[in-house]
Amino acid sequence: MADSFDAYEYFRYLKQRWWYSALACGASVTLALLGCALLTKQYSATASILIDPPPSSDVRTAVAVSPVYLESLRTYEYFAGSDSLFQRAAEQFHLTSADPAEPIERLKKRVLKVSKLRDTKILEITATLPDPKQAAALASYLAAQTAALSQSVGREGDQELIANTGKQLEAEEKRLNELNQALQSLAGGKLESAERYKLESLIDSQAGVERELMRSHADLAEHSDAGLQRRVSELQTQSTALKAQAAEVETRVARTTAKREALEADIATTVRERDALRGRMRDLRASVGTRGERLSVIDSGVVPQRPSFPKTPLIVVSAFLLSFVASFLYLSVGFSMAQLRGRAARFQHVEHERKY
Secondary structure, three states: OOOOOOHHHHHHHHHHOHHHHHHHHHHHHHHHHHHHHHOOOEEEEEEEEEEEOOOOOOHHHOOOOOHHHHHHHHHHHHHHOOHHHHHHHHHHOOOOOOOOOOOHHHHHHHHEEEEEOOOOOEEEEEEEEOOHHHHHHHHHHHHHHHHHHHHHHHHHHHHHHHHHHHHHHHHHHHHHHHHHHHHHHHHHOOHHHHHHHHHHHHHHHHHHHHHHHHHHHHHHHHOOOHHHHHHHHHHHHHHHHHHHHHHHHHHHHHHHHHHHHHHHHHHHHHHHHHHHHHHHHHHHHHOOOOOOOEEEEEEOOOOOOOOOEOOHHHHHHHHHHHHHHHHHHHHHHHHHHHHHHHHHHHHHHHHHHHHO
16 A cells, blocks of 8 residues: 655655755845846836816816726827937937947837826826936936927917918908909999989980870870871880880899899808908917817926836845745655655565565
8 A cells, every 4th residue: 555645754854955945045046136236227217297188268168088088198109109209319318329230119119118097197208228317318308398299289280270261261351352342343333323313214204205195195186187196106106115225224223233232242241251260260379289188297207216127126036936936846856756766665675575
């Protein structure tokens, strides 16, 4: 029957060989400390930016701070992590002088970290370099340039809106001038007044002819005369001609009046549109740089005192634990092998006694 596990023998075995674990742990801790001493220390400095929503005096147009809006603010991570901005920072702080052959993308990935804290309006920019002062200066520079870049983009957008509105306002002013000139040419030449005067004259003349025609008809009824008949015929012809002329002039007057009224309506509409564009232009000029989110550097960072890499305490503790566990497993395996050898020796001894 196989021997059962003897805990006392196991612990006695470990106690007799405690120096294995001590030696392994001491060697691991020493190597960890030596490795940390040989590694180049890296220092991380962090600058913080507060992202404020655009100001608004109207509650209806104020931006609601919702989780969706806060998530949308991650767009500003691309402002701080843009390649062009990091390229300027690398040139200013001579980051490529240590290894000119290193690609700028790899350098940025190693040096820069940009993140927006979850469910907040805080954007953090972390720079990691061997020189703590240079790391703090780089983080502060990137934060300031990010805020300036955001303002610049906002101003460019506002200036584009102002330029487009200015073009529309200029077009409306030009159209208004053309309409006023057309109205002035229509009224300045007194075309409508002249036509109305002519129409009134024709109507008066026709009325006079009609009265004379009526008297001629009365005279002709009393005295049948060839001269009166010719006179009546002439008056009828004259009345028909005056009526036709009056109708033609009246048509021209109606056309001129309709044109004037249309011009006046167009002028009124154009004036309203021009005034609306002027108001929009005033609002745009007054709100230049304030239509988008405002980025403010609330913490430019400090010079780090402790390196972010290597983390010596963590590495030493990890090395100690790993070496202790490894030595414990090694001794446990050794104890198991010793138990197996002992069982094999006892089995051989029993077989030998049976034979003899």
